[in-house]
Amino acid sequence: MEIYRIRELSFAFPQQETAALSAIDLSIRGGEFIALCGQSGCGKSTLLRHLKTVLTPHGSRSGEVLFRGRPLQEADQRTQAADIGFVFQSPDNQLVTDKVWHELAFGLESLGCDQRTIRLRVAEMASFFGIQSWFHKRVTELSGGQKQLLNLASIMVMQPSVLILDEPTSQLDPIAAADFLETVSKLNRELGTTVIMSEHRLEEVLPIADRLIVLDGGAVHADGPPAQAGGLLRSLRHPMFASMPAPMQIHAGVAGEGEGPLTVKAGRQWLSGWVEGTRSVSGRECLADQAPAEWSMSAEGRTAAAGAGAEAAAEAKAAANVSAATAAMAKRPAVIQFRDVWFRYDKVGDDTIKDLSLDIREGQFYCIVGGNGAGKTTALSLISGILRPYRGKVLVQGVNPARRGSGPVAVQGGLGALPQNPAALFVKKTVELDLYEMLSGTPLSPQEKRRKVDAVIRLAELERLLLRHPYDLSGGEQQRAALAKVLLLEPKILLLDEPTKGLDSSFKAKLGSLLRRLHEEGMTIVLVSHDIEFCAKYGEECAMFFDGSVMTSKPAKSFFAGNSFYTTAANRMARHIWSDAVTAEEVIELCRSSMTEAGV
Numbered sequence: 004m005e006i007y008r009i010r011e012l013s014f015a016f017p018q019q020e021t022a023a024l025s026a027i028d029l030s031i032r033g034g035e036f037i038a039l040c041g042q043s044g045c046g047k048s049t050l051l052r053h054l055k056t057v058l059t060p061h062g063s064r065s066g067e068v069l070f071r072g073r074p075l076q077e078a079d080q081r082t083q084a085a086d087i088g089f090v091f092q093s094p095d096n097q098l099v100t101d102k103v104w105h106e107l108a109f110g111l112e113s114l115g116c117d118q119r120t121i122r123l124r125v126a127e128m129a130s131f132f133g134i135q136s137w138f139h140k141r142v143t144e145l146s147g148g149q150k151q152l153l154n155l156a157s158i159m160v161m162q163p164s165v166l167i168l169d170e171p172t173s174q175l176d177p178i179a180a181a182d183f184l185e186t187v188s189k190l191n192r193e194l195g196t197t198v199i200m201s202e203h204r205l206e207e208v209l210p211i212a213d214r215l216i217v218l219d220g221g222a223v224h225a226d227g228p229p230a231q232a233g234g235l236l237r238s239l240r241h242p243m244f245a246s247m248p249a250p251m252q253i254h255a256g257v258a259g260e261g262e263g264p265l266t267v268k269a270g271r272q273w274l275s276g277w278v279e280g281t282r283s284v285s286g287r288e289c290l291a292d293q294a295p296a297e298w299s300m301s302a303e304g305r306t307a308a309a310g311a312g313a314e315a316a317a318e319a320k321a322a323a324n325v326s327a328a329t330a331a332m333a334k335r336p337a338v339i340q341f342r343d344v345w346f347r348y349d350k351v352g353d354d355t356i357k358d359l360s361l362d363i364r365e366g367q368f369y370c371i372v373g374g375n376g377a378g379k380t381t382a383l384s385l386i387s388g389i390l391r392p393y394r395g396k397v398l399v400q401g402v403n404p405a406r407r408g409s410g411p412v413a414v415q416g417g418l419g420a421l422p423q424n425p426a427a428l429f430v431k432k433t434v435e436l437d438l439y440e441m442l443s444g445t446p447l448s449p450q451e452k453r454r455k456v457d458a459v460i461r462l463a464e465l466e467r468l469l470l471r472h473p474y475d476l477s478g479g480e481q482q483r484a485a486l487a488k489v490l491l492l493e494p495k496i497l498l499l500d501e502p503t504k505g506l507d508s509s510f511k512a513k514l515g516s517l518l519r520r521l522h523e524e525g526m527t528i529v530l531v532s533h534d535i536e537f538c539a540k541y542g543e544e545c546a547m548f549f550d551g552s553v554m555t556s557k558p559a560k561s562f563f564a565g566n567s568f569y570t571t572a573a574n575r576m577a578r579h580i581w582s583d584a585v586t587a588e589e590v591i592e593l594c595r596s597s598m599t600e601a602g603v
Contacts (some may be wrong), residue, residue, distance in 0.1 A: 007031040020159035025221040031200040039201040042507040043479030047201040088158035092478040094150035094170040144576040148175040148375030168200040173504040245508035256334035256591035339363040344395035357551035368522045370538040373548030379531040419494030425485030429473035432478035459487040478505030503534045515541040
């Protein structure tokens with residue numbers, strides 16, 4: 004049964020010449036699981052908001068959206084509220100009450116359900132989503148990931164037939180994201196709930212989706228089973244292919260033809276077979292399920308192995324460079340220091356930060372990963388001076404940051420901070436005015452301000468967004484605009500809380516290159532992120548937060564090569580052959596080197 008029918012839907016925001024949506028024509032059947040992807044600003048969020056009238060943005064619109072065979076606007080608000088669930092990109096935009104239990108009950112209360120029904124459904128959802136341990140907490144005490152889980156539970160308690168999710172895993176750690184998606188998949192499989200989900204992180208989504216729809220410039224560019232749609236993107240050399248799962252990218256980079264694997268399991272099987280075939284061609288025996296010792300050794304093992312040849316020499320040189328860089332970094336002064344720091348949000352509550360001692364050195368690119376609620380964002384707030392510890396000491400360049408002043412963005416004493424919610428930085432009616440507002444207190448001339456603003460506009464690719472209201476931007480566009488504001492004052496220390504949230508693979512690569520360049524120029528960067536691939540590719544040092552403190556800190560490559568879950572899909576796929584290969588690019592390069600050595 005067709006649940007949505009979208010016919011020639013076009014839409015443009017006020018005073019915008021370029022359409023956000025252009026002649027969208029789609030049919031969505033009941034019970035389907037649809038993944039929606041595309042570059043930042045391609046129209047994903049705008050399209051999803053057209054599927055519920057109360058969320059439809061203001062602007063010029065043509066075409067129609069049918070729900071269960073009738074125009075969507077003919078469905079009354081109560082029906083839409085109960086039947087069409089919507090989980091926003093930013094969890095704070097959806098929370099309306101003060102306590103977790105009340106948030107779960109709020110929707111049912113609004114629908115006029117009796118107390119017995121409310122109690123039963125709330126208890127059922129709290130148990131299903133594992134919310135019991137924080138059932139009585141204040142909503143403000145929850146991490147971003149916990150808030151997103153609460154939003155989903157608050158929607159599902161009303162038993163909708165359609166669940167629309169706008170990048171729901173953007174604030175979840177890898178383990179929580181996998182659990183969240185498994186929950187959504189279970190709702191789809193066992194309850195028949197239609198799921199329409201926009202996502203940039205597709206590693207876990209595509210294997211459970213029935214269809215992948217790719218938007219480009221407000222139009223449908225690909226629509227089909229995930230493997231087929233991914234193959235089409237590859238054949239078209241479309242930039243969105245860089246967002247496809249690592250196994251598919253590695254297959255394309257090595258084999259070049261055929262339908263690539265979607266999952267790590269399928270990728271491991273293909274890679275083992277490929278290794279066996281390559282070794283057979285070169286006249287050497289190789290079992291697919293038991294690769295030779297020299298293929299599975301760590302970098303140190305291969306260096307010491309006899310006959311390792313050029314590959315071992317190159318890796319030994321790389322290891323020596325890393326060791327030299329680590330030794331040089333240890334000699335630099337610590338610009339951020341935690342000394343036996345304890346912090347709690349409530350005087351009678353649990354500690355969020357527990358006996359934290361940490362040094363971040365000048366010019367370091369320091370990444371922090373860990374589970375939701377582990378204390379990562381709290382640590383950034385302590386560095387920026389927004390929060391103060393009740394025991395211990397935090398120093399930034401030798402000074403207590405709380406004495407420098409604080410706010411959503413602080414650039415005192417060379418410290419700049421991008422918060423988890425970028426909308427907190429916007430105070431003007433247009434993006435352009437917001438950028439100039441950042442320089443309003445500086446002694447720069449109008450010409451100098453123009454030059455600096457033009458530079459960050461080009462850097463963040465904001466040219467076509469300057470006249471838009473910041474709140475009308477997509478999540479990824481808001482991230483870019485907020486980062487541009489922070490960079491305008493050229494901080495020496497940059498704090499980034501989930502900067503890749505909402506960014507497509509293309510701009511994520513540009514952001515990574517920008518941060519790498521700033522790091523090479525001497526900027527100290529502290530990045531909190533759930534984006535494992537980004538940290539592995541661009542980070543220098545990586546720390547694991549657990550239970551309010553740092554459990555371990557290592558150079559990024561060795562950190563991710565040794566983990567089971569906090570690692571990349573590429574490493575999980577190839578570690579049985581190359582244990583220290585972390586990125587898809589590294590696996591592809593090792594495969595090509597092996598082909599060269601084998602004479603293939």
